[in-house]
Amino acid sequence: MSKFPIALTGCIGAIVLVLTGCAGDRPVDAKATALATAGLETVSVQLNWYPEVEHGGVYQAMVDGGYRDAEIEMTIRPGGRETPVAPELLLGRSQFAITNADDVVLFRKEGADIVAVLAAVQDHPRCLLVRADSGVEGFDDLAGMTLQCQPGRAFLPFLRQRGYLEGVREVPYFNSIAAMVNDPKTMVQAYSVAEPLIARQQGLEVRTLMVSELGWNPYSSVLVTTGELIRKSPELVRKVVRATQEGWVDYLDSPDRANEVILKANGHSMTPEALKFGSEELRPLVYGGIRAIDQVTDAQRNSLGQMTQERWQRLLDQMSELKLIEDGSITPKDCFTNEFLP
Structure with a gap:
């Protein structure tokens, strides 16, 4: 549904400063230790809103076991009216998040090193x-x-x-x-x-x-992480991106199982009919206007999530024109990478 604005105020800048000098000791997490023994790495993804179809690929990857197959124990953290996506990532409470491309630009304006690694929805809803x-x-x-x-x-x-x-x-x-x-x-x-x-x-x-x-068309349902995680744990980022990409492909082909989980997780008057409608309406926004499943090609499925420098540059130019960022202060290279996609 309609997403509320994400907190972008000075709290992000404050977090960036605090993180430079407050590592500290952390208590031992018994569950994390057990999962590590089983060969699974604990990861969480922060949603930017209550669970809905815009998060379908993440839920599908969990339902189908895609994250487990990638040796990931994934926790999905639902969002809400003003979910602090950037602070959750900067403080390490989540390693990944779902947001919109224009929010990535605004996060970076505030000094947050947040990078898009997959953009599921090509045409914004x-x-x-x-x-x-x-x-x-x-x-x-x-x-x-x-x-x-x-x-x-x-x-x-x-x-x-x-x-x-x-x-x-x-x-x-x-x-x-x-x-x-x-x-x-x-x-x-x-x-x-x-x-x-x-x-x-x-x-x-x-x-x-x-x-x-x-002409205002930022990528949506964008999977993001921090530049720090990309530099320190590129293989972890690769595994999460690939599993999420496969989750999106499977969700758009057959969303019923994931929608059942989304319905239970939503808790805000969501209905099965709304999720069915949403998943059907989402498909053409991902696949360039194609609604029928049997008309989606393997090439389109394999390229799901890809982003282009041209699209990001257009968004940056528009946001500069709107005085939302300073001209030339942010580049496409700052905002996204396709290196972890198939």
């Missing part, structure tokens, strides 16, 4: 959700509407700069489409893999305006 009877056919028709949105997300200044939010009243969003039920002139920030179904289940005919079609 961010959209504006409007009622079909609102009179809105596209982004040029938004004047006079009220937008429920959460500040801090980079797509908002992108829309403002291009004039799409002129004459639009912006109000806080509380992860609910309830206001749309009573007011056809209210729209909400949304993910195309979730809220459209929720709206239809409440009797609303809706239209999704995909922000990616305007």
Whole structure:
């Protein structure tokens, strides 16, 4: 569903400073010792939101035993409204996390050495959700509407700069489409893999305006880790990346088993119908518009997660233009690597 802003304030900078001089002794972890004896390395991945289809590949790799086959004992840590992804990584409470490409850029702006190692979703599911009877056919028709949105997300200044939010009243969003039920002139920030179904289940005919079609299209469901872990334990990173990549391929082919686990882990009014809808809507965002499983080629499956310098450079240029980062302060090489992918 719609993701809330991730904490990026001075706490990241403070953590970066503290980590330079506070290793200290740690108590012996009996479970970790037992797993090490069994030849398994304990690893955790921090999600950026409550468990949903955007994390499907991670859950599939756990359900299918992909992480265990890679000699990894994986713990999945659910996120929430303001999950501190960067601090969790910097403090070592998790070795990996799921986030969005634009968040990686903002983490690096704050001095956090965080690197993307796999990008599952190539076309971002961010959209504006409007009622079909609102009179809105596209982004040029938004004047006079009220937008429920959460500040801090980079797509908002992108829309403002291009004039799409002129004459639009912006109000806080509380992860609910309830206001749309009573007011056809209210729209909400949304993910195309979730809220459209929720709206239809409440009797609303809706239209999704995909922000990616305007050119704002950062990678989503991005697996990240720290530059330090890449330098110190490249084989561990490789094993986690490969298992996660295989998990995503299997999830998009057959998501039912992983969705059962996601449903139990979510705990926030998630339904089997919503997960089924979401996993079906996610497939074309991963595979370049292809929805039918039998039309996905082996080459597309094998290349799942790959990123390009051009895409990252475009994102950096856009964020510089929006004054979210200083021009030239961050490079694509800082943000991502494909070296651990098949």
